[in-house]
Amino acid sequence: MRGEGLIKTFTFLCAGSSILVVFLIFGYTLSEGLPVLMKYGLSFLTGLHWKPYADPPQFGLLPTIIGTLSVSGLAISIAAPIGILAAIYLAEYSGGGFFKNLIEPATQLLVSIPSVVLGFIGLVFLVPTLAKIFGGWGFSILAGGIVLAAMTLPHIICISSDAIRAVPREYRYASLALGASKWQTVRRVVLPAARSGILASIILGLGNAIGETMAVLMVIGNPEVPYIPTSIFDRVRVLTSTIVIEFNYAVWGSDQMRALFAIGVILFIITAAVNLLAFHILGGRIHAKEI
Amino acid sequence: MAMQVKKTLLRRALEYKPILKSEKLNVWYGRVHALKDVDVIIPSKRITAIMGPSGCGKSTLLKAFNRLLEVEGARVEGKVYFHDVDIYSDSVDPYTIRRKIGMVFQKPIPLPMSIYDNVAYGLRVNGVKDKRLLDEVVRENLEKVGLWDEVKDRLRDSAFNLSGGQQQRLCIARALAVEPEVILLDEPTSSLDPASTKRIEELLKRLSGDYTIVIVTHNVHQAMRLAERVVFIFEGRIVEQGDAEEIFKNPRSILTKAYIKGDFS
Amino acid sequence: MRRRSEFIAEGLTWIASLIPAILAGAIISFLLFNGASAISWRFITGFPERGGLEGGILPAIIGSIYISALCMLIAAPIGIGAGTYLAEYAPDNLFTKIVRFFVELLAGIPSIVIGLFGYVFLVHGLGLGFSILSGAIALAFMILPWTVRVSEEAIRAVPRDYRYASLALGASKWKTIRNVVYAAARPAIMTGLMLGLGKAVGETAVVMMTAGMGITGYIPVSPLDSARTLPVHLYLIAGEIANTSEGLKMAYGTALVLLALFLMVSIPSLMLRNYFIRRLYGDAG
Ligand SMILES: Nc1ncnc2c1ncn2[C@@H]1O[C@H](COP(=O)(O)OP(=O)(O)OP(=O)(O)O)[C@@H](O)[C@H]1O
Ligand SMILES: [Mg+2]
Numbered sequence: 127m128r129g130e131g132l133i134k135t136f137t138f139l140c141a142g143s144s145i146l147v148v149f150l151i152f153g154y155t156l157s158e159g160l161p162v163l164m165k166y167g168l169s170f171l172t173g174l175h176w177k178p179y180a181d182p183p184q185f186g187l188l189p190t191i192i193g194t195l196s197v198s199g200l201a202i203s204i205a206a207p208i209g210i211l212a213a214i215y216l217a218e219y220s221g222g223g224f225f226k227n228l229i230e231p232a233t234q235l236l237v238s239i240p241s242v243v244l245g246f247i248g249l250v251f252l253v254p255t256l257a258k259i260f261g262g263w264g265f266s267i268l269a270g271g272i273v274l275a276a277m278t279l280p281h282i283i284c285i286s287s288d289a290i291r292a293v294p295r296e297y298r299y300a301s302l303a304l305g306a307s308k309w310q311t312v313r314r315v316v317l318p319a320a321r322s323g324i325l326a327s328i329i330l331g332l333g334n335a336i337g338e339t340m341a342v343l344m345v346i347g348n349p350e351v352p353y354i355p356t357s358i359f360d361r362v363r364v365l366t367s368t369i370v371i372e373f374n375y376a377v378w379g380s381d382q383m384r385a386l387f388a389i390g391v392i393l394f395i396i397t398a399a400v401n402l403l404a405f406h407i408l409g410g411r412i413h414a415k416e417i
Numbered sequence: 418m419a420m421q422v423k424k425t426l427l428r429r430a431l432e433y434k435p436i437l438k439s440e441k442l443n444v445w446y447g448r449v450h451a452l453k454d455v456d457v458i459i460p461s462k463r464i465t466a467i468m469g470p471s472g473c474g475k476s477t478l479l480k481a482f483n484r485l486l487e488v489e490g491a492r493v494e495g496k497v498y499f500h501d502v503d504i505y506s507d508s509v510d511p512y513t514i515r516r517k518i519g520m521v522f523q524k525p526i527p528l529p530m531s532i533y534d535n536v537a538y539g540l541r542v543n544g545v546k547d548k549r550l551l552d553e554v555v556r557e558n559l560e561k562v563g564l565w566d567e568v569k570d571r572l573r574d575s576a577f578n579l580s581g582g583q584q585q586r587l588c589i590a591r592a593l594a595v596e597p598e599v600i601l602l603d604e605p606t607s608s609l610d611p612a613s614t615k616r617i618e619e620l621l622k623r624l625s626g627d628y629t630i631v632i633v634t635h636n637v638h639q640a641m642r643l644a645e646r647v648v649f650i651f652e653g654r655i656v657e658q659g660d661a662e663e664i665f666k667n668p669r670s671i672l673t674k675a676y677i678k679g680d681f682s
Numbered sequence: 683m684r685r686r687s688e689f690i691a692e693g694l695t696w697i698a699s700l701i702p703a704i705l706a707g708a709i710i711s712f713l714l715f716n717g718a719s720a721i722s723w724r725f726i727t728g729f730p731e732r733g734g735l736e737g738g739i740l741p742a743i744i745g746s747i748y749i750s751a752l753c754m755l756i757a758a759p760i761g762i763g764a765g766t767y768l769a770e771y772a773p774d775n776l777f778t779k780i781v782r783f784f785v786e787l788l789a790g791i792p793s794i795v796i797g798l799f800g801y802v803f804l805v806h807g808l809g810l811g812f813s814i815l816s817g818a819i820a821l822a823f824m825i826l827p828w829t830v831r832v833s834e835e836a837i838r839a840v841p842r843d844y845r846y847a848s849l850a851l852g853a854s855k856w857k858t859i860r861n862v863v864y865a866a867a868r869p870a871i872m873t874g875l876m877l878g879l880g881k882a883v884g885e886t887a888v889v890m891m892t893a894g895m896g897i898t899g900y901i902p903v904s905p906l907d908s909a910r911t912l913p914v915h916l917y918l919i920a921g922e923i924a925n926t927s928e929g930l931k932m933a934y935g936t937a938l939v940l941l942a943l944f945l946m947v948s949i950p951s952l953m954l955r956n957y958f959i960r961r962l963y964g965d966a967g
Contacts, residue, residue, distance in 0.1 A: 129856065130854055130855060130856050133856045134767075134771055136763055137763045137764065137766045137767035137770075137771060138767050138771070139763075140759075140760045140761075140762075140763030140764035140766075140767060141763070141764040141767040141768055141772070141781050141830075142781065143760055143764065143826070144764065144781065144784045144785045144788050144826060144827065144830065145780065145781065145784045147788060147823050147826065148784050148787055148788050148791070150799070150803065151788075151791060151795065151796065151799040151823070154799050154802045154803050154807070155795060155798055155799055155802075158798075158802055207698075208698045208701055209698075211694055211695045211697075211698035211699070212695065212698040212699035212701065212702065214695045215692075215695035215696050215698060215699035216699055218695075219692055219695060219696070220699070221490075227956075228703065229699055229700070229702075229703050230956075231952050231953070231956060232702060232703035232706050232707070233702040233703065233706075234952055235706045235948065235949070235952065236702045236703075236705055236706040236709075238877065238880055238881060238884070238944075238948055239706065239709060239884070239941070239944075240883070240884025240885070240886070240913055240940060240941075240944060241884070241886065242884070242886040242913040242916055242917050242940075243709070243713070243884070243913075243916070243937050243940060243941055244709070245917075245920075246916060246917075246920050246933065246937050247709055247712060247713070247937075249920055249923070250716075250920075250923070250930070250933075250934075251712065276705055279701070279702055279705075280702050283699075283702065296522065296524070296526045297526065297528055297529065298488070299485060299488065299520075299522065299526075300522065300526040300528060300588070301528065301538070301542075302485060302488055302515060303483060303485060303515055303519065303520035303592075304515065304516065304519070304538060304539035304542065304591065304592070304595055305512045305513065305515045305516030305539060305542065305543060305595060306512070306538075306539070306542040307512055307542070307687075307688055308688060308692075309687060309688050309691040309692070310542045312691075314538070314541075314542065315528055315529070318529060318530070319529045330790075333790060334790075336792075337790070337791070337792025337793075337794070337795075338792070339792065339793060339794045339886070339887045340886045340887060340913075340917060344917070344920060366792060366794045366887075369794050369797075369798065370794065370887060370890070373801075373891060378806065386798065387798055387802075390794070390795045390798040390799075393792050393794065393795050394791060394792075394795050397787075397790045397791055397792060397795075398787055398790075400790065401783075401786055401787050401789075401790040402783075402787075404786075405783055405786055
């Protein structure tokens with residue numbers, strides 16, 4: 127029976143390893159980023175100027191934070207309505223037929239197309255198209271929002287259709303038996319009952335959008351000196367793109383490199399909060415459906 | 418003696434004036450043939466009990482009456498007349514039928530909203546927006562089911578905070594609010610305690626003057642207490658239907674006899 | 683009136699549900715259409731010249747396969763172990779809840795943060811340098827939650843009866859898991875891991891910051907060699923398109939090869955997965 131105990135211990139350690147990894151990630155990122163966070167304090171978040179090569183260097187992240195929020199916000203406002211409608215179709219109308227067997231794998235496929243490929247297509251197709259329609263360069267919040275919407279859409283569909291399916295069938299019968307139509311039943315009974323799951327899908331979508339790197343990076347233009355955008359046609363930087371772009375030039379041990387880690391800390395905290403919220407709402411099994 | 422004759426005549430008259438009637442009704446769930454050539458008659462403004470062993474097709478028959486079957490993807494053949502209209506003909510709108518023929522389920526199913534909104538739901542989906550009218554209808558129907566005094570101070574509370582018996586009465590009030598002519602009840606008391614059961618039975622008796630009531634029950638005593646007409650189903654076929662008193666006293670089919678004695682469940 | 687709103691509602695939701703499929707189809711056909719002409723024997727088996735603007739992408743192909751395979755070798759056993767614990771042994775207590783939360787949390791951490799971490803911890807801290815090994819370990823951290831979840835779900839889905847049947851024959855718990863549960867869950871675990879491999883193949887940021895991005899004129903052999911993977915190569919030459927016109931064709935070609943590599947892993951596993959799930963557990967799965 128010693129073998130049994132050994133196996134159990136081994137699997138236990140494997141399970142615990144996720145905790146260790148998360149702590150390692152947070153610990154190391156924080157220890158690199160902390161000096162800059164301490165040195166610049168709140169002005170790191172609220173400063174208007176990001177000039178790492180100036181003397182003395184300035185690390186003000188506000189334009190970048192606003193850039194991040196506007197790109198992800200736009201993405202969610204495109205993806206959420208489409209995603210919820212699609213989830214309603216898949217959960218309520220599609221039945222189990224051929225159509226569903228076509229749509230669901232295709233949706234899964236879209237989730238897993240490498241983000242650099244999406245970014246590349248954004249770069250060679252979307253950006254020139256936008257430039258043609260609206261003038262300017264095409265690199266913009268709009269381009270980033272569209273590409274990110276394509277990336278978050280399948281996640282929103284998966285989680286909300288799951289939430290809609292989890293609504294007890296009896297509610298639908300009770301409503302139909304009172305003479306309500308199918309759509310009235312969906313809108314007045316099913317959607318309110320699935321509300322928290324749908325909300326969680328949007329929160330998680332927002333978290334994904336904020337953390338996404340390659341796809342956005344390639345289409346938002348990343349101005350040399352970030353500024354606060356005033357329209358969706360402005361170029362912006364986002365948190366993640368700043369890290370990738372400056373990582374190549376930053377010197378190991380410099381304040382600039384530390385500032386990039388500080389951005390990493392901020393991203394970590396945002397995603398932890400998002401996941402904590404979704405975990406709480408969904409009762410622990412966030413991605414079960416996406417498998 | 419004269420009384421007796423009069424009563425029998427009245428019953429006859431009722432049988433010839435059915436509000437719901439099926440002809441050669443057949444229902445399939447995929448390959449399962451759940452109802453076979455069912456001809457059934459439901460008299461107006463009386464209580465009819467549908468009885469039979471588990472899985473024989475009682476719930477299926479109820480759902481055939483308000484076209485809820487098509488939601489489950491069942492295939493229906495044959496005819497069901499409501500008054501003199503075949504409810505399965507193309508020109509008939511299922512929503513109208515379901516409003517005219519209400520349904521209450523085995524487990525109380527309060528919708529996930531407040532007590533008030535539950536009762537108002539049926540009217541709202543039918544386009545009623547007038548607040549005063551809604552208030553009035555909610556009150557009237559909660560009074561009908563004897564729930565008004567118990568809940569009048571917490572109409573905005575979630576309906577889930579009510580007890581099981583209260584929830585079931587709420588569901589009946591909700592069904593009544595859209596002014597149906599028929600109320601179908603599928604084992605409405607089987608998940609309730611004896612006291613709640615008694616209240617619901619009294620309620621149904623009271624309502625039977627104004628509404629046609631069809632109740633599925635496993636409980637022979639409940640059927641004896643409530644029903645004026647009974648329908649016995651075995652394995653998807655009707656084996657006996659008619660006057661309750663007569664059938665309970667003098668069942669013609671062996672199956673019915675055995676069921677009444679309690680050999681099935 | 684009501685009929686019309688019913689019709690509009692169903693129509694709108696139907697259109698919305700088509701959008702992801704149309705997007706996926708459009709992306710794949712767009713790349714096929716534009717990239718096919720770049721694919722040649724020389725492109726697949728050649729070495730990059732002039733910073734990747736000419737020649738082939740063999741080192742990047744090998745680099746991608748090498749890193750993803752090594753990453754799987756690390757993440758799969760830990761993931762299966764953890765999945766086994768969560769599905770078979772975990773009591774319903776606080777620790778289990780915490781483990782689950784951390785698995786979800788790890789899954790949610792942006793890959794760029796894992797890249798940063800890999801850079802301090804693996805490249806500098808452990809002194810592994812920009813190398814295939816650093817890249818594989820960092821990637822393994824990234825897909826660990828995926829491997830845990832697919833294993834747990836697959837093991838959970840094995841019907842209870844199988845276990846009882848084996849336990850009733852006197853088999854110990856571990857013997858039952860090894861001989862009965864794993865056997866039944868294997869197809870689902872394998873296809874799930876393959877999908878994870880697809881994710882690893884497509885990842886850019888993590889690899890760029892840990893395995894390096896220098897263009898290599900040689901095939902990486904040792905795990906301590908630095909390597910540029912296909913996604914990193916695509917990103918870097920895509921950045922050159924603005925400056926030169928020659929890069930575009932190479933970029934399309936690289937994107938197509940990356941997509942093909944990724945689809946070769948993903949599509950069969952998606953199809954097999956749905957097939958296995960349906961065969962084992964009916965349509966409920
Ligand atoms: N949605 C469905 N899909 C497939 N088969 C069904 C479905 N609903 C009912 N059936 C089958 O149809 C037959 C009749 O079912 P029904 O629910 O009408 O029985 P019942 O008399 O109401 O039983 P109970 O007393 O247990 O409620 C049964 O064999 C049942 O298995
Ligand atoms: Mg029943």
